[in-house]
Amino acid sequence: MSDTDSFIEEVNEEVRRDRLFTLLKRYGWIGALIVILIVGGAAWSEYQKAQATARAQALGDGMLTALSGEDSAERLAALEALSAENATGQALLAMLTAGEAQRSGNVDTAIAALDAVSVDPEVAEIYRQIASFKSLTLQAETSNQDARRQGFEALSMAGSPLRLLAEEQLALMDVADGDVEAAIDRFQSILQDASVTSDLQQRALQVIVALGGTPDLENLPTTGN
Template sequence: MSDDSFIREVNEEMRRDQATALWNRFGPIAIGIAVAVVVATAAWVGWRYWTTNQANASGDRFSQALALVADDKPDEALAALESLQADGYGAYPVLARMRAATVLDAKGDKAGAVAAFDAVAADRAIDEPVRQMARLRAGLILVDSGTYAEVSSRVEALTADTNSLRHSAREALGLAAWKEGRSADALTLFDQIAADNLAPRNVRERATLMSELIRGSGDAS
């Protein structure tokens, strides 16, 4: 055997010994990590599958409730929406609460609708934009069925210049003020809307008409 062959065999034997030692030391850890990765991946895939199915099922139930509303079956729609509130998945329970309040309003149950929107607005587990929308919806109902104070308690905070709902909130508050003979307050609110270039055109047009009506009546002084 040549010196080169002997050296190669020695080197190979040393490498095998080193590899065996490394495997004996780290092999079980490597196997554990591989198993953990496989289990975690399987759990993640299973969770995604479950959540997707739950969301799809809740979405189907919500669509069915909306179909009942469209078919003029409010009582059946309310029952379906209440069921979805109880055991729906994701955002659907909150959507069901908002839609149920709308159905109550359409049925003529103004007090029930306001109470339902107020409950959403008071629920700190719900995202703030949804809670603000619930306050606005309650205030809009109360423009016709409540007092200025009741409307104000719900929408006043939404009239701030930085709030995206300010145009509708000011309109609701302005109408409530005008209804109670507070024409100067109403005019101020309608003028704010009319001067806001970010307000939707239809809202600005209504505000302009209301401003002209109040000024024309001479009640703003």
């Protein structure tokens, strides 16, 4: 490289450096603002997480305190005084309230609380299904049986975590309707299901025998707890 080329390169470098310094002086505040926003956003996110954790702990403590009451009426009143800020907390609180309402003899209140959870789109599917299942079981004496059967059939669809429990309820409804053969078939299907629990399998065996059927004991699946 000649001396002239070297000189021109140095001049160009100085020009670029001067332009960079000028830009930094003019727009450097933008970079500082971005840094502040990133750091501030991270701090705010951590603060929100800490607040959410504290609220969840406070709700849990409130539930435990409410459930330590001496009778159902006292526990129910304490639970009704609590509030939750998110859908999951509200669902859990509603289901606990429904349980105490049932124990205190106010079944209609229990059903209403459970039904509210079962149709809330903000609540996780598992909680909605549990609430629906419990509500349907409480309506054995009051609801239209066709509607109850449809509800349990919806819960017995493939993939539902409450599928076998819903099948058990449908089988019991078959018994109540006098369709013993259909009930035995349902219980036998439960008995052979790979995901059946030991408790449910034992209940199915007992009911099949009580109904005069003969359980198919070949190739029974290994059950969980």
